[in-house]
Amino acid sequence: MTLYEQLQNYKPYNEQEEKDKEAMMWFMKHSENVFTRDNKIAHFSASSWLVNKDRTKVVMVYHNLYDSWAWTGGHADGDEDLLHVSIKEAEEETGLTNVIAVNPDIYSVEILTVDGHIKRGSYVSSHLHINVTYLLEADEEQELSVKLDENSGVRWFTLEEAVTACSEPWMKQIYQKLNEKLRRN
Template sequence: MLLKLEKEIIEFSPYNEQEKLDKNILLKLLNSEKNIFSRKNKICHFTASSWIINEEKTKVLMIYHNIYNSWSWTGGHADEETNLLKVALTEAKEETGLENIKVLLEDIFSIEILTVDGHMKNGEYVSSHLHLNITYLLEANEHDMLSIKEDENSDVCWINIEESEKISKEEKMKIIYKKLNEKLKKYLRS
């Protein structure tokens, strides 16, 4: 599976300078770092996120993330799993309560290296580190029942796509969400 992910990253066509630079770094780290799919690597490790849109392609599903105290996409740590699409789907279901989620694009939708500030989790301090993130494009029915994952989020809500990049309290994430929306528009036109 590791070879499959490496191949997918190599074949990924960057949308902008950020993705171009991050792609090169991801490939270097994938081949040089130990425990890159585990939180045992305290410097950097892979994560998977998803940009979940409704069937009408007008809204994105976001969660209110407890640690970051902000609206956020769904996603989480690979925790030894090298199939990051599987991770993205699992996290999306766990964090939203949705059971039926459709993969719109099997390929990587977006890549980003995200800085994570030191924080408390489950009563323990987690040092600042990097998330080597792979994002997938998913779809769900906005009328399906939603539920929160109490230890991670306090709300789940469909938000108009245009509002999704504004609703976050994290400036660095507003840039990512704006990019995801631009890429979504391009994807929907093709």
């Protein structure tokens, strides 16, 4: 099933997801290079809400660019299988192995702003991440490790701690939404 079909089938959780889903589908129909950074205005990314088996904790990384505790995730970089991107990024950013999808379906959708910044010595203009989030699971007993070029910390938080540890106001709302969805399942 294509990502467009997955988005068509996705049932939004709230008004934010409803409006973002509509915009994402429009973007896919009317834009080029949506899965690569060649599209300088917006491109797809994949994130994960990476929880333990009991669904009581989530892994967060201290993201150097955003100067905040954050979920794992990254750019599609041409890969249209965003679940694969989500798992790959989660493993790369945390050092965890055997990260699995709780469910292969989309867990959440959001359009996120990225402020202009310097990355590897070059300026990156402000743009949008057309983001798809997946619910992933890992063993909390496994050793965590930092990915030095992206983060300076990796740790498990309770669901409530994950929200309060984040210093980005909009992302706090997203993480709260993810926790609400988790508690309802």
